[in-house]
Amino acid sequence: MDTRTNNLHHQQVKEKVIFVLGSTATGKSKLAIYLATKFQGEVINSDKIQVHKGLDIVTNKVTNQEMSGVEHHLIGIIDPEVDFTIADFCEKTLHAMSSILDRGNLPIIAGGSNRYIEALVDNETLIFRNKYECCFLWVHVSLPVLKKYIYERVDQMVQSGLVDEVREFFALDGDYSKGIQRSIGVPELDAYFRAEATGCEDKETVEKLFEEGIDLMKSNTYNLACRQFEKINCFRLEKGWNIHLLDATEVFLKRGFQREQEWRWRVAESSMNIVSSFLYGDKY
Known part of the structure; x- marks a missing residue:
């Protein structure tokens, strides 16, 4: 050669x-x-x-x-x-x-x-x-x-401190269309943190907003998995x-x-x- x-x-x-x-x-x-x-x-x-x-x-x-x-x-x-x-x-x-x-x-x-x-x-x-x-x-x-594993993993993430972690990023004027704010788990908990921040005294309402936010996080994560x-x-x-x-x-x-x-x-x-x-x- x-x-x-x-x-x-x-x-x-x-x-x-x-x-x-x-x-x-x-x-x-x-x-x-x-x-x-x-x-x-x-x-x-x-x-x-x-x-x-x-x-x-x-x-x-x-x-x-x-x-x-x-x-x-x-x-x-x-x-x-x-x-x-x-x-x-x-x-x-x-x-x-x-x-x-x-x-x-x-x-x-x-x-x-x-x-x-x-x-x-x-x-x-x-x-x-x-x-x-x-x-x-x-x-x-x-x-x-x-799907079953994703739902279990979200529960584990909550136990590991997910809520407190997201709370630190919460802002009443938060923009969920850019940066890390787009992450699944951040916009889903907005209503819950908003109720906290505005001093909502109805504990049942606050608890319901929390549960709805976690359920939405689970379903949105699964939907992402399907799209992927x-x-x-x-x-x-x-x-x-x-x-x-x-x-x-x-x-x-x-x-x-x-x-x-x-x-x-x-x-x-x-x-x-x-x-x-x-x-x-x-x-x-």
């Missing part, structure tokens, strides 16, 4: 990137961190709400302990009141990917803002596709099973993305140690095989 041909060959080699897709509450972050520990990766957050500072419980940000020493990007870096646009996401993600690859590590993009991911991958000039080879993993849970499911299905069926389905439904039907065992088998091991083939084999 002469020098010119050899140079052309090197120019055509694409860098590799992993995407972890899925509806809210399916365990995308857990899988991304697991893969990062196995393949020398770093995680880039693709959740447009988690990119903001604050409301860690409401937005379900991964904790430092859960990160297991894995470097994370685009999480908790933007002021709460500032909008984080698709253009912002694409710019910052490309910058993060470049720095990760410069360190010889694997970029793993994980999060539920699928319109942002779509804009990154299928941009008009196809720059991303021409430069990067993508492996898409879809952590899927049957929606009826996921439909969008990923669109990627697969209409746009032709080669997406590897990891069915985690059985995981969510288990409890405790059995759930972890099921996750290791159905999600962790399956994804390991897919990513290994993607990175080191000819087919995936």
Whole structure:
């Protein structure tokens, strides 16, 4: 092979990137961190709400302990009141990917803002596709099973201090159309906090507003999960993305140690095989 041909060959080699897709509450972050520990990766957050500072419980940000020493990007870096646009996401993600690859590590993009991911991958000039080879993993849970889990998780978030956390962000003139205020859990509790702030003395009314707010948070989170499911299905069926389905439904039907065992088998091991083939084999 002469020098010119050899140079052309090197120019055509694409860098590799992993995407972890899925509806809210399916365990995308857990899988991304697991893969990062196995393949020398770093995680880039693709959740447009988690990119903001604050409301860690409401937005379900991964904790430092859960990160297991894995470097994370685009999480908790933007002021709460500032909008984080698709253009912002694409710019910052490309910058993060470049720095990760410069360190010889694997970029793993994980999060539920699928319109942002779509804009990154299928941009008009196809720059991303021409430069990067993508492996898409879809952590899927049957929606009826996921609904039950989402409702339970909201209750757990309330027990963990969600209400007090949101109360600190409440303002009578709050704008729920921008920044972190758009997060599910903030506008849903507005009527409850408004009753508190205006000194409503009818305890039954206040309690009812609280219960209605939590119920609305549950239903809105589930509706989000359904929309995310439909969008990923669109990627697969209409746009032709080669997406590897990891069915985690059985995981969510288990409890405790059995759930972890099921996750290791159905999600962790399956994804390991897919990513290994993607990175080191000819087919995936």
